Amino acid sequence: VTGEAITWVDVYWDAVAAPPAAVPASGWDGPEFEPRSDPTDLSRLVPSAAGRTQPGDIDEFGRLGICGMIHKFTDSSVQIGAAIGLTADYIKTARRGFSTFEFRLVIAGTLGLGDLYRNRTGIAHLGNSSLRFLHVMRDGDGREIARLGQYGVQLDLDKRRPAPLAPELRARAERLVLPTG
Numbered sequence: 046v047t048g049e050a051i052t053w054v055d056v057y058w059d060a061v062a063a064p065p066a067a068v069p070a071s072g073w074d075g076p077e078f079e080p081r082s083d084p085t086d087l088s089r090l091v092p093s094a095a096g097r098t099q100p101g102d103i104d105e106f107g108r109l110g111i112c113g114m115i116h117k118f119t120d121s122s123v124q125i126g127a128a129i130g131l132t133a134d135y136i137k138t139a140r141r142g143f144s145t146f147e148f149r150l151v152i153a154g155t156l157g158l159g160d161l162y163r164n165r166t167g168i169a170h171l172g173n174s175s176l177r178f179l180h181v182m183r184d185g186d187g188r189e190i191a192r193l194g195q196y197g198v199q200l201d202l203d204k205r206r207p208a209p210l211a212p213e214l215r216a217r218a219e220r221l222v223l224p225t226g
Contacts, residue, residue, distance in 0.1 A: 078149075083179065085225060087167070087223070090166055091165060091166060092163070093180065094120040095164065096161075096162065097159050097160060097162070098156050101113070102114075103157070107158075108156065109160070111150065114182065115150075117164060118180045118193045120164070122166075128221065129218040129221065130211075130217050131199070141200065141201065141211075142200045143176070144199075147195070147197075148193060148194070148195055149194040152191045153189050154188055156190055162185075163185075164181065167179050167221055168218055169223055169225060170225075171215070171222050173209050174198045174209050174210060175196065175197065176196075176197060176198075178194070180192065199214075
């Protein structure tokens with residue numbers, strides 16, 4: 046409404062050849078991002094989504110596109126949310142939700158139409174009201190395709206403000222926290 050930028054996108058396709066038209070002509074002019082420590086051990090990630098890429102997931106270059114990846118990682122968010130108790134019933138009765146304020150997507154490979162993917166997820170940060178989920182997508186051979194750090198807060202839906210995690214959610218979330226370096 047005001048013309049002020051409120052969303053920034055800075056995309057890096059690690060080890061994936063980006064088509065020349067996809068490379069920006071100018072440098073990054075968005076905000077500086079706070080460094081985030083990734084977990085040192087991914088062995089405790091839990092299965093959170095799996096399937097095959099569909100036609101709607103594929104971008105104009107014939108590979109799994111950013112929108113398709115985000116949709117697949119959204120499925121993982123729903124699963125990890127349910128694992129800690131942030132279910133549809135809890136959201137309705139407790140008047141709580143999860144509001145994402147940061148996505149950090151790193152793309153390390155590609156998938157084509159019909160390729161198998163498997164997502165695994167853990168918690169890379171557990172605060173009073175904040176959580177950072179780490180979603181890792183792998184192909185059918187186990188190679189990492191992408192990872193998404195999803196940072197957000199539990200939100201009081203009536204006050205529209207962050208709300209501390211309920212003790213039962215915190216207890217479940219603590220079991221999914223990954224060690225960071």
